[in-house]
Amino acid sequence: MLEGALAAAQELRGEEAGAARGGAGLARSLTIKIVSAIVTLFFVLVFNFFLFRVLPADPARNLARGTALTASQMAAVNRTYGLGLPLPQQFWNYLVQTLHWNLGISFEYHIGVSRVIGSALWPTILLVGSSTVFSTIIGVWTGIRGGWHRGSRFDKTSTAINNTLYAMPDFWLGMVLLIVFASKWFIFPEGGMHSFGGGGTGLAGLNDLLWHLTLPCIVLTLVYLAEYSLVMRSSLIDEIGSDYLLTARAKGLRDAMVRRRHAVPNALLPSITLIMLNLGFVISGAITTETVFSWPGLGLLSYNALNFPDYPVLEGAFLLFSAAVIAANLIADLLLTVLDPRVRQA
């Protein structure tokens, strides 16, 4: 994952510089990127549709089980869930409906899938957002410090810790924290997002939410900061070896100045790329953390939908995950285009 991301980032930079040098304007490359993202999204829609039509699903039969529904009554139920029509017709309906944000009716909750997904969206954003902020800040900082003072005690310790965290299954870490901080000592809650009665609104409610958010946020932060730190460190070390920095130092610039003004900003690029790439994946990757802490986000929703099985919800969640990754990739691309001076000056 790490190496793939590094390679991807460098490739992007190479492509960017190449394209810029080739004379393609900024606007043109931006347009190409956006169009390409839309095309990818379309292919995802197609894949999504067929994947979930191929799987065995028949809500009518489940409802009808044990009593003989007539053919027309089964057809009526099928129509409610959008089944029973010829495949091309279903696909067209699916496209049109998706564009109107109508993702069908959930088999389990019997309300619109968009409502179901909507109710799980905020907890996921909260969890993923907060952990991304922390892991980015801490990861980048330790990566910079470790990379700049390569071989120091800080660097060695930090790398060892990062390697260990990177090798750790995230749900295992979650379980260990749960046992220590919720069972052995009751410092944090065992799950969920709210307490009941004691929660309330206003400041007390916020306090309660943060109390519940702490452990899952810590787990996700630790899991991702290792990766960010290692990548930041690598790319900084790469930068350090560059000629222009030698020149800067030879000119007599102070270490910290060299670091802050030159090395770090350039080394940040692969890290930013990686963080954005990851952002899309974290949303779906939080599934195991949400399962351990009963955090009612999209991951948990998908997991429950899987066990039911609630195909419309799965389909909707899948689409959302893919769209998130596509969007994150696009933003990473755009950011890179904007931030990389070689491209800007072209």
Next chain:
Amino acid sequence: MLRSNSRPHWRLAAAGLAICAGVAAAGPALAASAAPVGRAMPAATAHGPTTFVVGDTAAVDGMNPYVGQTSLDFEVYGLIYDDLTDYGQLDYSAQPRLATSWSVSKNQLIWTYQIRHGVKWTDGVPLTAADVAYTFQRDIQPGSVEFSDNSAYVQNITSVKQTGPYTVVMTVSKPTPNMDKLIVPILPKHIWEHVSEKQVSTFANSNPVGSGAFIVTKFNINQSVELKANPNYWGGKPGISKLVFQNFTNPSAEAIALKNGSIDFAEGLTPALFNSLKGVPGVALNNAPSGNWDELAFNTGAQTVTNKPIGNGNPALRDLNVRLAISYALNRPQLVSKVLGGYGSPASTIIPPIYPQFHYTPPASATYNYDPQKAGQILTADGWKMGPGGVRVKNGKQLSLRLYWGSDSPTYNADAPFIQAWLSAIGIKVAVTAMSTSTLTQDIGNGQYDMFIWGWGVEPNPDFQLSVFTCAQRSAGSPPNYTPGWSDSFFCNKQYDTLYLAQKSLGGVARENVVKQMQQILYANEPYALLTYDNDPQAYRSDLFTGFAPQPDARNGLMLFQEVSWWSYRCLRPVGTSPSLTDHNIGCQHEIGAPVQTVAASAGSSISGPMIGGIAAAVVILGLAWLLLARRRSTTTADERE
């Protein structure tokens, strides 16, 4: 190249490994004790003393009683809606709920119900017979979602009429004694008449208007359902002000939550977690027999309702001798001790012992006790001779069977290797495959299986469970995917079907005898080899709440999640409050009383007749409660292993 730095880098790796070793070393320290030593139990829970929180691994799908499917759904519907009658806490006899009295005509075909006066819906509209009539008229529409959902109760009803503001008359097509136990939620006409037939299966019903003891205040998908007590409940105001059902993704977190006081009742614990709660101060453990059991089901010859053979079941299982031999080869007591941790009992017939009037106990001579020798003899006599590799052979065919189960159940995952081992010991080769329950359902419906492990939960009315084995419940339709009925063994026996129809029109002892006869037929033919009757290991904070009304009415009856009953919720109250808070509520004649130290002595006032009576009643009730509680204490400390 630049390795001039002398410090070897292997220290990095070693540091990492040291961290792991440290964590590993901490393991035994963590393992030291299940009960947190030295931690003070919270005096009051974080959620307030009058809020009762129930933890469960099941989730609520929604508030629409016509489409709910999980056990928790039905638990909630019974709290927000009322039925006409209830299964009594003491003996499952019919208890008045929205119907205060009822009678049946001489020809057994016309039932008249008197509806309770003075009941109001939670939006203030009075409840009348019009609501009852409307609900049932909707439910008997053939082919509707409502009918399909309630068919077990309304199958025989041909017409429903309101004959007065508080009188409803229902006509049945044949004598139906169960008309006094219709567990059908009564819905408000003024809300549901705006929900058309087309809309009913997707109607969210997010702010349900009901007549029940509780009102839904908040429903968060995959999180919780919050309810508040209905202050105007006709059956008496509940002793708790707020009731919450919290969803946990795994029972381990539930057990931890119970210890911490975050929840007050834990449902769905595994035997290991149940054991880990022993000795925790303030937690009461209840190893309650339930209506649930697990079985090993056979493909006795899959055919559709038109008797067309389908599927690829091994023909060997059509032979009764093979099924009997398999049943004799199963060591059920070992399943109880190893898989259920002792929380259950070996199973025989399909109506479990918690319904003693219907349960059939086979005579000792006919019981399929663990006897691998006998199993082997039966097979040998049947022509299955031991062949190469220890697998029996007959007419050149090996006795090799497939065993399926749903992979998301840890119980079935644990049962499977035992069954495989026992059957291979008598010469049957078993190929095991775990699969998703939806795939399993499909395979069963198409007859593409030999054996599988699954389970059922039986209600006080045995009708539905008996119907599963009727010929009419076999698959219907056409290939490639048949429409499954409820029959997953494809058992079809004319005599059984006749008896099934007969018991629908009988009551009392006559019906009990017929039901027992039917179980006898099933036991003799073994379409299922029942494995275990499963107990429901429940744990709750007895230091914080009391007043549970167990059903069946015994010290180890189910406290909550009773079979189609909701007694405890109306009678529950926080420890430290007086029993008079709830013991006048409907159905709370026999709840667990307060612990001894909180009896409030009545203030000294002039003694009067009713007062003497009241004091005497209080003494009797307290004495009963103390007796119950004393036995309860000993069961929480004594070993429950069977």
Next chain:
Amino acid sequence: MSVQTETATGIPPISSGRQIAWERRRRAMAKFWQEYRKDRDGMTGLVVLVLMIAVALAAPLLASSRGLNPTLATYPVNAAPGWHYPLGTDSDGRSVLTELIWGSRISLLIGFAATLLSMVIGAVIGIVAGHFGTLNSWFGRQTDNVLMRFTDWFLVVPFLPLAIVLARTLGPSLHVIIIVIGITSWPGTARIIRAQALAVETRPYLERARALGAGHWHQMSKHVLPNVMPLLLANTILTVAGTILSETTLSFLGLGDPTRASWGEMLNGAFNNGVGTGNSLWLIAPGVAIIVVVMAFTLVGHALEAVLNPKLRER
């Protein structure tokens, strides 16, 4: 390599081209090993790895497989460590140490098999895309384009939901898990191999080969592949680390094969039956084992990369 050297040292002159090639490879490998040995992290990782594989292969010698059979388990359930079960027992009464040893087989098997599948797919796509991409033909550029779009698209599809859906449909069994992980892990490999193939394609001997009339297949298999191989190997080792983690996640979510005690299945069992009971080692031990193995693979992979790519050595 000149032939005169051999005469000077007394070795009979090498005559065939093949022998020259093998001699060159042997010397390259010796040099490679010398470089690798200097990397302490890499050596540690290698030692641990060899040890793990040895344990997996020697499992029948270390612990009887009967210890895995829950029907034969006689030890007390959820017990703290004891003489016969140094890491305690699980909720079936089986020794955790036995499960850990035998579980290494399953986890390593899935790791290697899934990685092999992913590596094959990734390498094929990467080499083909890189090779055709450098040709100055429209067909070549389109092939590269299409393959890379396909790879990008696969990268976009989130791994976990896709793996879950596939595992759910196809059923929880060993080969399904291998296939699922394998077909969701190849995009990273494909990108890296393509980048390397692009670099190789510009080398002079490939131009010479083309001028001599070598066909596409010959170019890709005899020239590109061997030069891409070292990087592929390094990438493979790193991918194994990822696939082992993926397997534990899938098993934890209940999609693994419940009849096989892999480390992920052990964690699944501990999660549902062990928390708060008398034996926390059932939860801790497989976790530590996973950390150790994954770290070992990662260290070896990084060391390999460093040796092969001098620029990386400074890390």
